[in-house]
Amino acid sequence: MTAHIINIGDELLIGQVVNTNASWMAEELNKRNIKVTNISVISDGADDIRTQLDRSLSEADVVLITGGLGPTKDDITKTVLCNYFDDTLVRHQPTYDNVKKFFDRRGLPFTEINQAQALVPSKCKVILNEVGTAPCMVFTIPQATFKQPSPKKTDTSVEKIVISMPGVPFEMKWLMQNSVLPLLEEQLGSQAIVHKTILTFGIGESFLADKIADWEDALPAHIKLAYLPEAGKVRLRLSAYGEDKAKLEQEVAEQIVELNVIISDNIYGYDDDTISKVIGKIVNRRCALLATAESCTGGLIGNMITEVPGSSAYYKGGIIAYSNELKERLLGVRHETLEQYGAVSEETAIEMAKGCLEATGADYAIATTGISGPTGATEEKPLGLVYVAIASRDEVVCNRYVFTTTRQQHQQRTANQALFDLYKLLTKNC
Amino acid sequence: MTAHIINIGDELLIGQVVNTNASWMAEELNKRNIKVTNISVISDGADDIRTQLDRSLSEADVVLITGGLGPTKDDITKTVLCNYFDDTLVRHQPTYDNVKKFFDRRGLPFTEINQAQALVPSKCKVILNEVGTAPCMVFTIPQATFKQPSPKKTDTSVEKIVISMPGVPFEMKWLMQNSVLPLLEEQLGSQAIVHKTILTFGIGESFLADKIADWEDALPAHIKLAYLPEAGKVRLRLSAYGEDKAKLEQEVAEQIVELNVIISDNIYGYDDDTISKVIGKIVNRRCALLATAESCTGGLIGNMITEVPGSSAYYKGGIIAYSNELKERLLGVRHETLEQYGAVSEETAIEMAKGCLEATGADYAIATTGISGPTGATEEKPLGLVYVAIASRDEVVCNRYVFTTTRQQHQQRTANQALFDLYKLLTKNC
Numbered sequence: 001m002t003a004h005i006i007n008i009g010d011e012l013l014i015g016q017v018v019n020t021n022a023s024w025m026a027e028e029l030n031k032r033n034i035k036v037t038n039i040s041v042i043s044d045g046a047d048d049i050r051t052q053l054d055r056s057l058s059e060a061d062v063v064l065i066t067g068g069l070g071p072t073k074d075d076i077t078k079t080v081l082c083n084y085f086d087d088t089l090v091r092h093q094p095t096y097d098n099v100k101k102f103f104d105r106r107g108l109p110f111t112e113i114n115q116a117q118a119l120v121p122s123k124c125k126v127i128l129n130e131v132g133t134a135p136c137m138v139f140t141i142p143q144a145t146f147k148q149p150s151p152k153k154t155d156t157s158v159e160k161i162v163i164s165m166p167g168v169p170f171e172m173k174w175l176m177q178n179s180v181l182p183l184l185e186e187q188l189g190s191q192a193i194v195h196k197t198i199l200t201f202g203i204g205e206s207f208l209a210d211k212i213a214d215w216e217d218a219l220p221a222h223i224k225l226a227y228l229p230e231a232g233k234v235r236l237r238l239s240a241y242g243e244d245k246a247k248l249e250q251e252v253a254e255q256i257v258e259l260n261v262i263i264s265d266n267i268y269g270y271d272d273d274t275i276s277k278v279i280g281k282i283v284n285r286r287c288a289l290l291a292t293a294e295s296c297t298g299g300l301i302g303n304m305i306t307e308v309p310g311s312s313a314y315y316k317g318g319i320i321a322y323s324n325e326l327k328e329r330l331l332g333v334r335h336e337t338l339e340q341y342g343a344v345s346e347e348t349a350i351e352m353a354k355g356c357l358e359a360t361g362a363d364y365a366i367a368t369t370g371i372s373g374p375t376g377a378t379e380e381k382p383l384g385l386v387y388v389a390i391a392s393r394d395e396v397v398c399n400r401y402v403f404t405t406t407r408q409q410h411q412q413r414t415a416n417q418a419l420f421d422l423y424k425l426l427t428k429n430c
Numbered sequence: 431m432t433a434h435i436i437n438i439g440d441e442l443l444i445g446q447v448v449n450t451n452a453s454w455m456a457e458e459l460n461k462r463n464i465k466v467t468n469i470s471v472i473s474d475g476a477d478d479i480r481t482q483l484d485r486s487l488s489e490a491d492v493v494l495i496t497g498g499l500g501p502t503k504d505d506i507t508k509t510v511l512c513n514y515f516d517d518t519l520v521r522h523q524p525t526y527d528n529v530k531k532f533f534d535r536r537g538l539p540f541t542e543i544n545q546a547q548a549l550v551p552s553k554c555k556v557i558l559n560e561v562g563t564a565p566c567m568v569f570t571i572p573q574a575t576f577k578q579p580s581p582k583k584t585d586t587s588v589e590k591i592v593i594s595m596p597g598v599p600f601e602m603k604w605l606m607q608n609s610v611l612p613l614l615e616e617q618l619g620s621q622a623i624v625h626k627t628i629l630t631f632g633i634g635e636s637f638l639a640d641k642i643a644d645w646e647d648a649l650p651a652h653i654k655l656a657y658l659p660e661a662g663k664v665r666l667r668l669s670a671y672g673e674d675k676a677k678l679e680q681e682v683a684e685q686i687v688e689l690n691v692i693i694s695d696n697i698y699g700y701d702d703d704t705i706s707k708v709i710g711k712i713v714n715r716r717c718a719l720l721a722t723a724e725s726c727t728g729g730l731i732g733n734m735i736t737e738v739p740g741s742s743a744y745y746k747g748g749i750i751a752y753s754n755e756l757k758e759r760l761l762g763v764r765h766e767t768l769e770q771y772g773a774v775s776e777e778t779a780i781e782m783a784k785g786c787l788e789a790t791g792a793d794y795a796i797a798t799t800g801i802s803g804p805t806g807a808t809e810e811k812p813l814g815l816v817y818v819a820i821a822s823r824d825e826v827v828c829n830r831y832v833f834t835t836t837r838q839q840h841q842q843r844t845a846n847q848a849l850f851d852l853y854k855l856l857t858k859n860c
Contacts, residue, residue, distance in 0.1 A: 012453070012456075012469070013456055013460075013465075013466045013467065013468075013469065014456055014457065014460045014466070014656075015452075015453040015454065015455070015456030015457030015458070015459075015460055015466075016453075016457070016656075016658055017453065018448060018449070018450055018453040019448070019449055019452065019453065019469075020448055022445075022449065022471070023442070023445040023446075023447065023448040023449065024445065025445070026442075026443055026444055026445030027444065027445030027446070028445070029445075030443075030444045030445055035443075036443045036444070036445075037443065037472075037473060037478075038443075038470065038471065038472055038478075039442070039443065039449075039470070039471035040468065040469070040470050040471075041452070041468065041469035041470075042467075042468055043467060048467075048468075226444075226446075228446055292729070292750065294729070294732075295747075296736075297733070297736075298729075298732045298733045298735065298736025298737070298741075298745075299722070299724070299728075299729025299730060299731065299732025299733040299736070299748065299750065300729060300730075300733040301729065302724075302728045302729025302732075302750040302752070303727070303728045303729040303730040303733055303841065305728065306726075306727075306728025306729070306750075306752060306802075306841070307728070307837065307838055307841070309803070309804050309805070309837055310805070311728075311752075312752060312753065315728075315752050315753075316752060316753045316755065316756055317725075317749070317750040317751050317752035317753055317756040317760075318729065318749075318750040318752075319747070319748075319749055319750070319760070320722065320729065320732040320736075320747040320748040320749070320750065321747050322732070322736060322741075322742060322745050322746060322747035322748075323742065323745075323746045323747055325746065325791070326746055326747040326790060329789075329790075329791075330747075330749070330760065330789065330790075359759075359760065360756060360759075360760075361755070361759075372736075373739070374739055375739070375740070407737065407739060408737055411733065411736070411737070
């Protein structure tokens with residue numbers, strides 16, 4: 001099954017808004033084995049919408065449209081679709097009630113222009129938008145009625161489907177997850193799909209591919225592997241296609257067991273895990289407490305840890321020791337250490353981590369000190385140099401890294417690496 | 431002048447990568463009065479590229495293409511363009527030398543496949559890509575040779591231009607800024623354009639629009655205003671079009687003086703300023719020092735301050751007092767205050783800010799304490815409640831806010847607000 005995505009809206013064409021809707025939709029469709037062959041951003045213009053509809057209906061099985069459904073007169077998607085399908089607008093009572101409730105609850109007048117939100121083409125199927133006011137409309141078209149007589153590249157066994165959704169990201173996502181994706185899955189028939197994402201760190205994409213080449217080559221044809229690289233991390237996505245969902249889940253689980261034999265040191269989680277969440281679970285399970293002592297990352301690690309709901313159970317807090325004075329005053333780094341080795345050194349990082357345990361009473365501490373740039377480098381200490389120290393009650397480990405990149409990316413890479421280093425210490429005897 | 435953007439690449443169609451190239455390009459083109467009428471994402475397929483070229487050349491004056499220029503065989507943009515324009519590939523010596531240098535510097539072999547990067551269609555103009563290996567190619571086409579005989583919606587006084595660039599964002603941006611945008615500006619002829627962005631905070635888009643309505647209505651026809659809203663901030667962009675750049679700059683400057691009379695309290699900067707940069711400049715100019723005491727923001731404010739290069743000159747560091755224990759131990763918040771008023775209270779925020787000055791020796795301190803959710807709310811203290819205290823050597827101010835949003839957005843909104851609150855204190859007697 002192939003799909004086109006059409007995003008309607010001038011705010012996308014003037015670059016005011018990044019089109020995150022398209023990538024989110026494409027990823028969700030791709031996961032379900034629906035191939036997106038085109039993404040088009042067009043204006044709120046009747047001609048543009050009609051031209052694009054002609055084209056998409058001639059090339060794809062499913063056309064997903066976002067945007068242009070607001071109540072103001074520059075939003076014309078609904079009217080254009082109604083004319084395109086030779087239909088007339090009628091009131092959809094559940095949408096009318098929903099929109100009325102929406103305005104009543106806010107104490108706002110339910111004006112005529114807002115009542116028009118409840119008008120829909122008579123022949124479409126309406127999906128109630130419970131998180132907004134614009135309804136989602138599904139048009140199903142028998143092959144025979146296409147305006148373009150010679151569809152190409154399409155699967156002729158199914159009807160064509162056009163689905164119009166609001167452009168507000170959370171409304172679109174709610175409608176996709178609750179109704180549109182299940183509807184498309186139904187169209188795909190009895191096919192079952194199982195996905196599992198394996199999260200790895202500390203190994204680049206090409207080295208990872210080399211390391212798991214034999215395992216990858218031995219994957220059965222109905223299980224596909226995708227590499228999804230990000231800064232310092234690679235996600236591996238296994239997608240299994242077949243008839244029997246339970247059987248597929250079993251097969252994927254077995255493949256992951258095999259994969260773990262090869263790269264267990266590089267796997268830190270699955271699916272929606274983040275390194276902060278994974279660390280939080282381990283520390284919390286041990287009834288232990290965590291603290292941070294950050295220089296070059298300036299608070300980013302603390303922020304990443306506290307993005308996890310419930311992190312107050314195991315994160316005591318930390319010290320942003322950006323100046324040498326605070327390294328001494330709040331973390332007890334010795335003046336001689338700073339004089340002799342400098343702020344960016346293994347010795348300082350270790351004293352920061354130990355001092356952090358002392359100052360906060362935590363069981364584990366993360367310390368960072370480095371040169372994020374653009375200035376501060378010397379002959380011996382290059383731009384991007386960073387020391388990460390991890391301390392527990394029993395030991396301290398310190399690693400040296402050089403990340404040559406922009407200032408902001410340096411902070412991000414260092415923070416990720418520091419959390420991975422803590423993860424390694426936490427799991428090394430498990 | 432109208433433009434189409436074509437982004438080629440399967441990674442965009444499977445949703446692995448968000449298309450930030452398109453929005454960046456669209457914004458830059460729009461600033462120069464070039465109207466983007468279509469953005470299309472297509473696969474690395476010869477048919478798809480040709481079909482889209484036909485369409486874009488019939489509808490737009492300029493076609494900007496990114497992607498598909500890598501050395502591997504799945505990258506076919508160059509070959510397709512060469513065939514499309516009935517041309518043959520020849521070696522471009524400056525590109526050859528550039529690519530060779532690139533591989534030599536890294537000690538990598540300069541293989542045949544990499545040498546092919548220096549082959550270009552003979553009739554195109556080549557722009558040397560000094561930050562990568564794939565060259566930028568400019569094709570200029572007289573109207574007469576279009577494959578589509580009836581161009582519509584276009585300005586027939588200019589030739590058509592097709593420009594192919596690599597998809598790597600920093601390479602594309604470098605080429606756009608250094609060559610492609612100047613080239614397009616030249617095409618536009620004598621037209622001068624001046625832009626100025628005014629950064630405001632603390633007032634919503636509709637209230638701002640009301641407040642400046644008279645000023646906006648009185649703008650001359652050749653000066654346009656755009657509202658660019660973001661979380662808690664609105665950017666206003668003035669664009670002036672005419673013949674004489676110096677005169678336009680003068681006119682825009684005068685408009686900004688008038689605008690300042692109306693909303694000076696809400697303006698914190700211009701163009702590429704950020705609130706962290708603006709604060710940094712003020713604090714640095716006073717030879718003063720800044721510190722932070724963060725609870726609910728978990729280090730985010732420190733991170734935002736240290737994203738600014740040179741921030742070590744005025745940012746001493748801070749304390750992430752996530753637990754009550756650290757609020758007492760490191761910031762000297764009194765146990766009784768926490769007992770009587772709770773951690774999320776005006777009293778605690780004020781003691782945190784004062785204690786932060788004490789603990790760090792700074793001249794200004796920012797303190798935050800709030801309920802980011804999803805749990806932790808009570809009858810009296812709703813989800814999203816936050817207290818922000820700002821202390822100088824002379825005074826402390828504390829504000830109460832309620833931001834009802836997700837955990838991460840709550841941290842972001844609070845951090846922005848805290849920096850704005852400090853800005854207000856720093857500038858109130860200026």
